[in-house]
Amino acid sequence: MEKKPVYFNPIKNRRTFDEISTEIKKMIMEGIFKPGDKLPSESEIARQFNVGRQTVREALRLLELSGFLRVHKGGGGGSIITNTILDTISKSLLDAVLMKNISVAELTRARSDIEKLVISQAVENATEEDISLLNENISKGSKKIARGVQAFEENIGFHILLARASKNGVFTIVVESIMAIVADFLSRIPQTLEISARVMGEHKQMVDAIVERDKELAIKLMDAHLGFVDVRFKSSFEEIAAQKKIHQEGKAALQSEVTRA
Amino acid sequence: MEKKPVYFNPIKNRRTFDEISTEIKKMIMEGIFKPGDKLPSESEIARQFNVGRQTVREALRLLELSGFLRVHKGGGGGSIITNTILDTISKSLLDAVLMKNISVAELTRARSDIEKLVISQAVENATEEDISLLNENISKGSKKIARGVQAFEENIGFHILLARASKNGVFTIVVESIMAIVADFLSRIPQTLEISARVMGEHKQMVDAIVERDKELAIKLMDAHLGFVDVRFKSSFEEIAAQKKIHQEGKAALQSEVTRA
DNA sequence: TCACATTTGTCCGTATGTATC
DNA sequence: AGATACATACGGACAAATGTG
Numbered sequence: 001m002e003k004k005p006v007y008f009n010p011i012k013n014r015r016t017f018d019e020i021s022t023e024i025k026k027m028i029m030e031g032i033f034k035p036g037d038k039l040p041s042e043s044e045i046a047r048q049f050n051v052g053r054q055t056v057r058e059a060l061r062l063l064e065l066s067g068f069l070r071v072h073k074g075g076g077g078g079s080i081i082t083n084t085i086l087d088t089i090s091k092s093l094l095d096a097v098l099m100k101n102i103s104v105a106e107l108t109r110a111r112s113d114i115e116k117l118v119i120s121q122a123v124e125n126a127t128e129e130d131i132s133l134l135n136e137n138i139s140k141g142s143k144k145i146a147r148g149v150q151a152f153e154e155n156i157g158f159h160i161l162l163a164r165a166s167k168n169g170v171f172t173i174v175v176e177s178i179m180a181i182v183a184d185f186l187s188r189i190p191q192t193l194e195i196s197a198r199v200m201g202e203h204k205q206m207v208d209a210i211v212e213r214d215k216e217l218a219i220k221l222m223d224a225h226l227g228f229v230d231v232r233f234k235s236s237f238e239e240i241a242a243q244k245k246i247h248q249e250g251k252a253a254l255q256s257e258v259t260r261a
Numbered sequence: 262m263e264k265k266p267v268y269f270n271p272i273k274n275r276r277t278f279d280e281i282s283t284e285i286k287k288m289i290m291e292g293i294f295k296p297g298d299k300l301p302s303e304s305e306i307a308r309q310f311n312v313g314r315q316t317v318r319e320a321l322r323l324l325e326l327s328g329f330l331r332v333h334k335g336g337g338g339g340s341i342i343t344n345t346i347l348d349t350i351s352k353s354l355l356d357a358v359l360m361k362n363i364s365v366a367e368l369t370r371a372r373s374d375i376e377k378l379v380i381s382q383a384v385e386n387a388t389e390e391d392i393s394l395l396n397e398n399i400s401k402g403s404k405k406i407a408r409g410v411q412a413f414e415e416n417i418g419f420h421i422l423l424a425r426a427s428k429n430g431v432f433t434i435v436v437e438s439i440m441a442i443v444a445d446f447l448s449r450i451p452q453t454l455e456i457s458a459r460v461m462g463e464h465k466q467m468v469d470a471i472v473e474r475d476k477e478l479a480i481k482l483m484d485a486h487l488g489f490v491d492v493r494f495k496s497s498f499e500e501i502a503a504q505k506k507i508h509q510e511g512k513a514a515l516q517s518e519v520t521r522a
Numbered sequence: 523t524c525a526c527a528t529t530t531g532t533c534c535g536t537a538t539g540t541a542t543c
Numbered sequence: 544a545g546a547t548a549c550a551t552a553c554g555g556a557c558a559a560a561t562g563t564g
Binding site for chain 4: 076
């Protein structure tokens with residue numbers, strides 16, 4: 001809260017790789033570089049900016065981690081523009097949960113609240129195409145379950161499709177980020193086919209409510225659905241937390257050098 | 262959507278700075294390094310891991326951008342452990358919004374919906390401290406306006422304080438990101454003192470509703486408040502969009518080198 | 523299959539800027 | 544003000560990976 005608005009960016013004190021990074025980022029945002037494009041080689045960028053290659057490399061690390069590009073080595077390799085910002089947000093959000101900046105309770109609560117907003121908007125804004133995508137997702141998942149196979153991807157994918165059907169990009173981003181964490185947790189615990197079948201059935205009910213444009217029913221269904229999911233999610237978290245303790249190894253190589261503030 | 266769960270991480274092909282980064286990250290997560298601690302110097306880390314200094318530097322860039330540490334230069338400087346993961350997520354979310362071309366309508370709609378959730382939670386969870394922070398914000402802003410000065414920071418800060426009072430980290434992240442965008446827009450258009458005074462008054466009403474633990478009133482006030490803000494926001498956006506076209510410069514220094522895929 | 527060129531990945535030596543004492 | 548410690552940055556070199564002829 002102590003932050004004051006910044007009108008002028010400091011020029012002298014800023015690190016060179018930061019400047020290079022933001023410069024390239026600007027170009028990407030302005031559309032000069034589009035996904036799929038390839039940046040010049042590191043040495044060429046260094047030459048053009050008149051800096052060393054190490055500086056360029058550090059700038060590229062920032063852009064890579066931020067999800068703006070991906071670096072491939074070898075002949076014909078280089079920095080290729082991508083747009084995987086959402087992935088990086090999901091990863092950071094996972095870090096935040098693991099570092100206990102965000103509790104599982106907060107996460108599930110936010111998910112429930114936001115997904116209720118999402119389905120409410122989806123009732124209003126879902127197009128024919130959205131609905132057929134949702135139905136496709138369900139029939140695909142149901143077939144898997146009928147074959148005795150888990151429908152993991154369809155389970156996660158349903159909520160993302162729903163978010164897209166809300167036609168609000170903010171919700172889409174938030175839900176995609178949250179679902180990435182949910183996927184991470186769910187992938188660690190075995191699911192019974194029974195549960196998967198039940199989940200798929202509840203998804204179907206929600207789609208029906210959207211088709212009927214019955215907003216209140218849709219919200220009610222989502223509320224009940226996530227209430228059920230919530231319980232399993234929390235228990236899975238405790239399992240993972242328990243497993244983590246076993247993994248405590250002696251990686252204290254640097255520990256001796258730590259100077260505590 | 263197409264993502265399959267990853268069971269094994271590739272070991273052979275991984276880059277050294279990635280390994281160093283995750284190694285240090287692990288130590289932080291395991292509590293070997295705590296916020297405030299200082300890592301050994303770059304050369305010392307390089308020596309201990311038996312790698313070059315540049316490799317360590319690139320690893321530090323990743324950790325820095327991820328919000329795990331901050332690097333201070335100069336004597337007695339070095340890498341100091343922090344926990345600013347949430348800030349980095351907000352920044353990424355801002356990137357995502359800027360890249361995804363989310364419309365102003367979507368943004369304001371999402372803001373309204375989410376801030377109503379926030380105030381609803383704040384009514385439940387706000388502590389005495391939260392409320393005094395909110396009141397402080399308002400009195401500070403009111404004094405500024407009485408002096409004939411705009412209360413820009415307090416205006417933005419109020420909504421962030423409110424999000425914190427909801428005691429849900431997910432909401433905090435989302436609101437901080439949205440407010441960063443809002444701040445960006447508001448800073449470009451002149452505000453009358455009249456409007457600022459009205460905004461501040463409405464903020465005060467909301468805090469009173471929180472003190473009274475009157476959830477329905479609080480939500481109603483927020484809805485009206487953002488409905489009012491919405492109108493000004495949209496008109497300002499159109500102005501800015503018009504200005505933006507002028508700003509298209511020839512930053513295509515590297516453009517000639519682009520090879521389109 | 524076999525070189526070959528390209529490009530990233532990594533290391534080293536050195537110099538400079540900067541913050542602290 | 545001077546010495547010290549550290550990050551920052553440059554340039555050269557070689558290794559490793561990868562696509563191409």
